[in-house]
Amino acid sequence: MPTLEEYISAWSPFSSGIFPASLSPQNQFQHGVQMVQINNNSLSRPRQNASCESIRTGASKSESDNAILHSTLPPHAYDKERREVAITLEQVVHDGLLGQFAQEKTGCKFLQENFPEAGRLKDEIYHFAMANPGYFQTLSKDVFGNFFAQALVHHADTPDRVNWILRTIVHSMSDMCLNRYSCRVVQKTFERFPVEEKRLLLGEFGRLDMVKLSIDQNANHVVQKIIEFFDVPTWKFIIDSFVQSDESFFHVIESKYGCRVLQLIVEMVAKAMPQLSLASAPAVERINELMDIIALNCERLASNEYANYVVQHIISTPKLEAYRDGIIQNCLLRNLLSFSQEKFASHVVEKALTFAPPSLLYAMLEELFDGYLPDPTTKRECLDILLFHQYGNYVVQRMLLICIGLLQQAERGHNIGHLNQISKWTHRLENLIDTNAQRLxxxxSGKKLLEVLEQERHRKK
Incomplete structure (x- = not known):
C-alpha cells in the first residue's frame, strides 16, 4: 500500500511571507465530494444590527393600550381615546416636546415616521439637537432614543450636521461602542456617511483597544462594520492588535464575539485575494502572520467552543486553499480519531473531509479506515469506536456520503483516483453498518446511516 506521504503534497509554512495564490481547479475526484455535501450546523454569524424599524413590531391592540397607559408623554399629545399621537410634528417641536418624544416608545415611533426630508422643521430639529451639549450621547444610549439618534444620522445632509455627529462620536467613541444602544448609532454612521467622513472615525479607532472592543457583545458589531466598509490594508491595525501577543490572540479567537470578527476577516481576506497579491507588503505580512498563528495552534483552536468556527471557516472558504491544506496536513492528520470524538473538533474534521483536495482527502480516509491499530483492551478498531460515539458517528456519516458520492461519479464516467481502494473502503463500511444494524x-444517528445505505441500494436496483 502506498505510504501516507505519497498522497500528501508538501506544504510550505505560511511564514514565507508570500500570500498564497489560489490553487488550480479541483479535478473530478473533488467534484465527487462536493456533489454529496450536506449542511453542517451553521457557523455563528454576526447578528444583524438593530435598525430603526425594529421598534415597529406591529404590537397588538392590548400591547398598544398598555404602552399608552404607561406613557410619559403629556395627555394632550394623544387623541381622545389615547391610542394615537394627536399633535403634529411642528407642535412637538414648538412645544419643546422633542426630547421627551425621542425617549418614549410611542413618541420615538412618531418622530421616525414623520421625520422631515427638508425644510424649516428639519432645520429646527437639528438646531435643537446640536444646541444641547451631550444630548446626542444621551439620546444614543437610550433604549428608544437611539432610534431617533439613528434618524438624525440617516438624515444628516449638510457638512455641519455630519461634522457635528462625527465630532460627538469621536469624543466618546469607546464608550458609545460598548453601550448596547449607542453602538447601533455608530454602526449607522458607518453605513450612511461617505468614506472620507468615516475615515475620521477610523483614525480614532486606531487609538482604541481593539481586543477589548472585538470581544464585547456590543462593540464587536462596530468592528465588523469597519472590516466590511474598508479595504484590508486600511484595517490592518485590527489584525496588528490581535497578533501583538499570544494573550491577545487567544483572548479574541476563543471569545464568543471575537471569533465572529475573525470569521469576517477570513471572508474579507478571501474576497480581496486578487488585489492583496499586489497590495502593500505590511498588510500581506500581517495576514500571513495571523494565519500562521492559527495553523500553529490548530489543535487547541479546533477543540475550542468558539475558535473551532474560525478554523472551519478557513477550511471551507474559497481562495484560501493553501491555508486549508496546511491545517489539514499539519494539524488534523494523525489526530483524526481523537478529534472525531470531540464535541467541537469533530465539526472541523467533517468540514475538512468535505473540502479537502483529492490527495488530502485520500490521506484522511486512509487514516480513518486503516491508520489505527485496534484498541489493545477492547480490540475495537477506529470505525467501531466512532460508529457509536455521540460525535464520531457524524464523521462516519460524512465518510459514507463521500465514498458513495465518489463511486457514483465513477459510474457516470468521471476519472476518480484510487477507485479500487475507495470501493473496498465503502464495502467495509457497509458491512460494519449491516452487522450493527439492530443496535443502530x-x-x-444510526437510523441516518441505515437510511443513507438503503437509499443507495435502492438506487442501484
Whole structure:
C-alpha cells in the first residue's frame, strides 16, 4: 500500500511571507465530494444590527393600550381615546416636546415616521439637537432614543450636521461602542456617511483597544462594520492588535464575539485575494502572520467552543486553499480519531473531509479506515469506536456520503483516483453498518446511516 506521504503534497509554512495564490481547479475526484455535501450546523454569524424599524413590531391592540397607559408623554399629545399621537410634528417641536418624544416608545415611533426630508422643521430639529451639549450621547444610549439618534444620522445632509455627529462620536467613541444602544448609532454612521467622513472615525479607532472592543457583545458589531466598509490594508491595525501577543490572540479567537470578527476577516481576506497579491507588503505580512498563528495552534483552536468556527471557516472558504491544506496536513492528520470524538473538533474534521483536495482527502480516509491499530483492551478498531460515539458517528456519516458520492461519479464516467481502494473502503463500511444494524436502530444517528445505505441500494436496483 502506498505510504501516507505519497498522497500528501508538501506544504510550505505560511511564514514565507508570500500570500498564497489560489490553487488550480479541483479535478473530478473533488467534484465527487462536493456533489454529496450536506449542511453542517451553521457557523455563528454576526447578528444583524438593530435598525430603526425594529421598534415597529406591529404590537397588538392590548400591547398598544398598555404602552399608552404607561406613557410619559403629556395627555394632550394623544387623541381622545389615547391610542394615537394627536399633535403634529411642528407642535412637538414648538412645544419643546422633542426630547421627551425621542425617549418614549410611542413618541420615538412618531418622530421616525414623520421625520422631515427638508425644510424649516428639519432645520429646527437639528438646531435643537446640536444646541444641547451631550444630548446626542444621551439620546444614543437610550433604549428608544437611539432610534431617533439613528434618524438624525440617516438624515444628516449638510457638512455641519455630519461634522457635528462625527465630532460627538469621536469624543466618546469607546464608550458609545460598548453601550448596547449607542453602538447601533455608530454602526449607522458607518453605513450612511461617505468614506472620507468615516475615515475620521477610523483614525480614532486606531487609538482604541481593539481586543477589548472585538470581544464585547456590543462593540464587536462596530468592528465588523469597519472590516466590511474598508479595504484590508486600511484595517490592518485590527489584525496588528490581535497578533501583538499570544494573550491577545487567544483572548479574541476563543471569545464568543471575537471569533465572529475573525470569521469576517477570513471572508474579507478571501474576497480581496486578487488585489492583496499586489497590495502593500505590511498588510500581506500581517495576514500571513495571523494565519500562521492559527495553523500553529490548530489543535487547541479546533477543540475550542468558539475558535473551532474560525478554523472551519478557513477550511471551507474559497481562495484560501493553501491555508486549508496546511491545517489539514499539519494539524488534523494523525489526530483524526481523537478529534472525531470531540464535541467541537469533530465539526472541523467533517468540514475538512468535505473540502479537502483529492490527495488530502485520500490521506484522511486512509487514516480513518486503516491508520489505527485496534484498541489493545477492547480490540475495537477506529470505525467501531466512532460508529457509536455521540460525535464520531457524524464523521462516519460524512465518510459514507463521500465514498458513495465518489463511486457514483465513477459510474457516470468521471476519472476518480484510487477507485479500487475507495470501493473496498465503502464495502467495509457497509458491512460494519449491516452487522450493527439492530443496535443502530436505537439511535437517530444510526437510523441516518441505515437510511443513507438503503437509499443507495435502492438506487442501484
Amino acid at each position: 436502530t436505537r439511535y437517530s
